Amino acid sequence: xxxxxxxxxxxxxxxxxxxxxxxxxxxxxxxxxxxxxxxxxxxxxxxxxxxxxxxxxxxxxxxxxxxxxxxxxxxxxxxxxxxxxxxxxxxxxxxxxxxxxxxxxxxxxxxxxxxxxxxxxxxxxxxxxxxxxxxxxxxxxxxxxxxxxxxxxxxxxxxxxxxxxxxxxxxxxxxxxxxxxxxxxxxxxxxxxxxxxxxxxxxxxxxxxxxxxxxxxxxxxxxxxxxxxxxxxxxxxxxxxxxxxxxxxxxxxxxxxxxxxxxxxxxxxxxxxxxxxxxxxxxxxxxxxxxxxxxxxxxxxxxxxxxxxxxxxxxxxxxxxxxxxxxxxxxxxxxxxxxxxxxxxxxxxxxxxxxxxxxxxxxxxxxxxxxxxxxxxxxxxxxxxxxxxxxxxxxxxxxxxxxxxxxxxxxxxxxxxxxxxxxxxxxxxxxxxxxxxxxxxxxxxxxxxxxxxxxxxxxxxxxxxxxxxxxxxxxxxxxxxxxxxxxxxxxxxxxxxxxxxxxxxxxxxxxxxxxxxxxxxxxxxxxxxxxxxxxxxxxxxxxxxxxxxxxxxxxxxxxxxxxxxxxxxxxxxxxxxxxxxxxxxxxxxxxxxxxxxxxxxxxxxxxxxxxxxxxxxxxxxxxxxxxxxxxxxxxxxxxxxxxxxxxxxxxxxxxxxxxxxxxxxxxxxxxxxxxxxxxxxxxxxxxxxxxxxxxxxxxxxxxxxxxxxxxxxxxxxxxxxxxxxxxxxxxxxxxxxxxxxxx
Numbered sequence: 102x103x104x105x106x107x108x109x110x111x112x113x114x115x116x117x118x119x120x121x122x123x124x125x126x127x128x129x130x131x132x133x134x135x136x137x138x139x140x141x142x143x144x145x146x147x148x149x150x151x152x153x154x155x156x157x158x159x160x161x162x163x164x165x166x167x168x169x170x171x172x173x174x175x176x177x178x179x180x181x182x183x184x185x186x187x188x189x190x191x192x193x194x195x196x197x198x199x200x201x202x203x204x205x206x207x208x209x210x211x212x213x214x215x216x217x218x219x220x221x222x223x224x225x226x227x228x229x230x231x232x233x234x235x236x237x238x239x240x241x242x243x244x245x246x247x248x249x250x251x252x253x254x255x256x257x258x259x260x261x262x263x264x265x266x267x268x269x270x271x272x273x274x275x276x277x278x279x280x281x282x283x284x285x286x287x288x289x290x291x292x293x294x295x296x297x298x299x300x301x302x303x304x305x306x307x308x309x310x311x312x313x314x315x316x317x318x319x320x321x322x323x324x325x326x327x328x329x330x331x332x333x334x335x336x337x338x339x340x341x342x343x344x345x346x347x348x349x350x351x352x353x354x355x356x357x358x359x360x361x362x363x364x365x366x367x368x369x370x371x372x373x374x375x376x377x378x379x380x381x382x383x384x385x386x387x388x389x390x391x392x393x394x395x396x397x398x399x400x401x402x403x404x405x406x407x408x409x410x411x412x413x414x415x416x417x418x419x420x421x422x423x424x425x426x427x428x429x430x431x432x433x434x435x436x437x438x439x440x441x442x443x444x445x446x447x448x449x450x451x452x453x454x455x456x457x458x459x460x461x462x463x464x465x466x467x468x469x470x471x472x473x474x475x476x477x478x479x480x481x482x483x484x485x486x487x488x489x490x491x492x493x494x495x496x497x498x499x500x501x502x503x504x505x506x507x508x509x510x511x512x513x514x515x516x517x518x519x520x521x522x523x524x525x526x527x528x529x530x531x532x533x534x535x536x537x538x539x540x541x542x543x544x545x546x547x548x549x550x551x552x553x554x555x556x557x558x559x560x561x562x563x564x565x566x567x568x569x570x571x572x573x574x575x576x577x578x579x580x581x582x583x584x585x586x587x588x589x590x591x592x593x594x595x596x597x598x599x600x601x602x603x604x605x606x607x608x609x610x611x612x613x614x615x616x617x618x619x620x621x622x623x624x625x626x627x628x629x630x631x632x633x634x635x636x637x638x639x640x641x642x643x644x645x646x647x648x649x650x651x652x653x654x655x656x657x658x659x660x661x662x663x664x665x666x667x668x669x670x671x672x673x674x675x676x677x678x679x680x681x682x683x684x685x686x687x688x689x690x691x692x693x694x695x696x697x698x699x700x701x702x703x704x705x706x707x708x709x710x711x712x713x714x715x716x717x718x719x720x721x722x723x724x725x726x727x728x729x730x731x732x733x734x735x736x737x738x739x740x741x742x743x744x745x746x747x748x749x750x751x752x753x754x755x756x757x758x759x760x761x762x763x764x765x766x767x768x769x770x771x772x773x774x775x776x777x778x779x780x781x782x783x784x785x786x787x788x789x790x791x792x793x794x795x796x797x798x799x800x801x802x803x804x805x806x807x808x809x810x811x812x813x814x815x816x817x818x819x820x821x822x823x824x825x826x827x828x829x830x831x832x833x834x835x836x837x838x839x840x841x842x843x844x
Contacts, residue, residue, distance in 0.1 A: 106133045107191040109143070109182045117199035120285040121235030123169040124198065128180035130162050132188060138162045139188040149176040169235065171200045173285055202282070203234025205289040207242070209278035215296035215385050221267040222295060226278035228260045230286065240283040246295075247275050256280075271297045298385045303330040304337055306392035308379045314397035317483035318432030320368040323353070325379035325392060327361045336361045337387040344378045345396075347371060348482070357381075368430065372400045372483040400482070401428045405438070405489035407476035413494040416581040417530030419465040420493060424476035426458045428484050433458040436481035442493075444470040454478075465530055467495045469581055497580060498529025502537070502587035504572040512596035513678035514628030516561040519547065521572040523554050523585065535578030540571045561628060563593045565678045595675065596627025600635070600684035602671045608689035609662070611775035612725030615688065616658045619671035621649055623679060631679040638670045649673070660725060664690045664775045692772065693724025697732075697781035699768045705786035706759065709822030713755045716768040716781060718746060728776040736785065737764040746770075757822060759787045790821020794829065813844075 109130045118124045126147070130139040143164035145155045151170035158164065164180070177195045184190035209226045216222045226242040242262040244252045248269060254262040262278075274295045282288035307326045315321045325341040341363035343353045348371025355363040363379075375396045383389035407424045414420045424438040438460035440450045445468025452460040460476070472493045480486035504521045511517045521537040537556035539547040541563070549556030551574075568591045576584040601620050609615045619635040635655035637645045645657035655671070666689050675681035698717040706712045716732040732752035735741040736759060744752040752768075764785040772778035795814045803809045813829040831842040 104184070104187055104189045105136055107131065107139055107182055107184075107188050108133065109180050109191045109193040111145075111178050111180045111193045111196040113178070113196070113198045115233075117201055118171070119201045119203040119234040120171075120173050121169060121203055121230055122233040123167050124171065124200075125165055125167045126178055126180070126196075126198070128157075128164045128166075128182070128193065130159060130164075130182045130188075130191065137187065139182065139185060141183045141185045141188070144181045144183065146179045146181070147171070147176055148178070149174055152176055152178075171198075173200045173202045175199055202285055202287045203236070204231035205229065205234075205238055205280055205282070205286045206231050207278055207280045207289040207291040209244075209276055209291045209293045211276065211293070211295040213382070215298045216269070217298045217301055217383070217385075217388075220297075221265055222269060222297075223263055223265045224276060224278075224295070226254070226262045226280070226291065228256060228262075228280045228286075228289065234286070236285060238280065238283060238286040240281055240286075243279045243281070245277040245279065269295070269297045273297075301383055301386055301388040302335070304328060304381060304383070304387050304390040305330055306341065306379050306381045306390045308343075308377055308392040308394040310377060310394060310396040314399050315370070316399045316429065317370070317372045317401040318368060318428060318430030319398075319401075320366050320430070321370060321396060321398075323365045323367060323377060323379070323396075325355075325363045325381070327357055327363070327381045327387075327390065329387060335386065337381065337384060339382050339384040339387075342380045342382065344380070345370065345375050347373055347375045350375055370396070370398045372398045374398075398483075400480070400485050401430065401432060402485045403428045403434055403478055403480070403487040405476055405478045405487040407440075407474055407489040407491045409474060409491060409493040411528070413496050414467070415496050415498040415525075415529040416467070416469055417465055417498050417525050418495075418528035419463050419530070420467060420495075422462045422464070422474055422476070422493070424452075424460045424462075424478070424489065426454060426460070426478045426484070426487065428458075432483065434478060434481060434484040436484070437479050439477045439479060441475045441477070442467070443473040444468060446495075447472055451479075467493070469495050469497055497576075497583050498531065499526040500524065500529075500533055500574060500576070500582045500585040501526050502572055502574050502585040504539070504570060504587040504589040506570065506589060506591040508626075510592035510594050511563070512594050512623075512627040513563075513565050514561055514596055514623055515593075515626040516559050516628075517563060517591065517593075518557050518559045519549075519570055519572070519589075519591075521549065521556045521574070521587065523551060523556070523574045523582070525582065529582070531581060533574065533576070533579055533582040535574065535576065538573050538575070540573070542568050543571075563591070565593045565595045567592050595678055595680045596629070597624035598622065598627075598631055598673060598675070598679050598682040599624055600671055600673045600682040602637075602669060602684045602686040604669065604686060604688040608691050610691050610693040610720075610724045611662075611664045612660055612693055612720055613690075613723040614658050614660045614725075615662060615690075616656055617645075617669055617671070617686075617688075619647075619655045619673065619684065621653045621655070621673045621679075621682070627679070629678065631673065631676060633674050633676040633679075636672045636674070638672070640667045640669065642667070662688065662690045664692050666690075690775075692775055692777045693726070694721035695719065695724075695728055695770060695772070695776045695779040696721050697768055697770050697779045699766060699781040699783040701766060701783060701785045705788055707788045707790040707821045708759070708761045709757055709790050709817055710787075710820040711755060711757045711822075712759055712785060712787075713753055714766060714768070714783075714785075716744075716752045716754075716770070718750045718752070718770045718776070718779065720776060724776070726775060728770065728773060730771045730773040730776070733769045733771070735767045735769070737766075741769075759785060761787045761789045763787075790823065791818035792816060792821070792825050793818055796831075 128143040150172040181192040228238045237260045279290045327337045349369035353365040377394045426434040446466035477488045523533045547558035549558040642661040647655040670685045672683045700715040718728045727750045733741040733743045734754040766783040768781045798811045815825045
């Protein structure tokens, strides 16, 4: 919804004003259409000296600002309406307000009036603002006295100007005081007269005091009697000024009564002798005179009472001892009071009296006892000493005990500190001493000695779980304080652990026994010896479980690790006080060295005889196990023959094809994942096989001329074998036609 336009205008009342007169500026905010009354604030900007910027809330559509600081002159005033959610802002036209100078009134007086010839006379002009003007005029006043001419004096902060003259002759003198005005006030003037009398009649002044002697604080009446010196007669008038020296004295002025007597009562005179002087100021007929006297003031007796609060108190509670010293005639003693308090924590203390005659001493050191208290007022120059006594009892203070543990929660094996703080219960105070007994779960007891009100005890043997700790302060060792008890609950969590794994030997060789060690240690701040078991995962070698020893180690051994790098993990399963953890390591198994033994049988052999070559492959310690793989046999220059190792690590090769002679035999083991290759050699001697030759002829018998076939059969003699080669020489003897034939 659109906001309504507004109109703001300013008025002032009264107008014009004079300096110091309050003026009220009124800003009226009206809407262009009658839809309500504007709200919000109006900011007045008042220009000129004494003006400024002022923000005033609207009330009923009007805001009023009252100022009394505007200096004379023409002041421009604008009012700006701040607007609201319903009404628009608006600013008034400049409004002019006039401030005039204030009128003044001047009065003039003289003192003393009348005076006597040669007596100093003070002329006083007082300039005041005429209402509605306000403030204090400044500037100068010119005094015009007929016999002396013009004398100028400046107004003081109260609008008063004074001059003093002592050259006026007897007679009546007209006096005019002219105020010249200033930037805020208009001029004004006043007229008056002053009379100077001729010489006056002599007088005598007699002084007395009563009672004399008096005591301090007792009212003393000072009397001055002024009489004419014979043969003159009459009764002097005017005033007498008494001057009393010493403590409590001073100057006191009193008028003469109809009998020529002036009296003053004084109750402030300090103890001791006082010289009194009375000066009669004279009047128009009688000259002044002076008299004197001596007055003695004796010291006054006192009464001292002493109280304590609170009574009884408890140990450490501040106790205020109050000594009140009183005297006759309502005087207030000054000086000091000496408090003497018996028993522990007491002593002697000097305290000054305050303006009411009271001395207070506050102590919080009093021991348990019924203390005798005396307060001795030491007197002052006006008051006599006095003493008062009382008793005060101090009881043992109650205590409160709080117990806490740190750290809380802790972990198994961690050192835990139990702290008991024993504090006095208000209003008691101080520091309890003695010991505190900590009872854990109703069983284990620990004792701590209070130091500065704090006792501690430590333990690192708490098992995991929740523990109730009750701390008791017996108070038996310190009678100043009563016993107290406090409790706390402490939680012990299982400690974390770290499991590390190592192996030995590392590296190992295939088949060698390897020992794996898992070391389980508590993680700080935990401590102690974990129990339970550790499970080792050896990969392809399976899992093994071992108990944790008292030293935190668990060990297993195996020979089943394959060659290569194996990752081994150890998992600690935890116990009631320690959480589980795991660790891993890597272990390297190198291929084991091998040895090969090569045998042949029979050796030597004969040609054609079956020969078996045997290669036995075995690990070289610390390697162990049965090698697998193949052995390649090479005999002489024949191609190699590869034979697999059997389950016992043995390979055999059998042949009948060995030529006669010494044959070099080489057996080469190929190696496997776990065992290194190796080569072995031997020599095999092959002798020639023995033979048998049989001869037959066919036909047999034959007839002459008939072809006859002679056959020779050559056969190896066992164990020789094979088919002999070569030639056979036949020799046919006897008869005709024989001979030697080779086939």
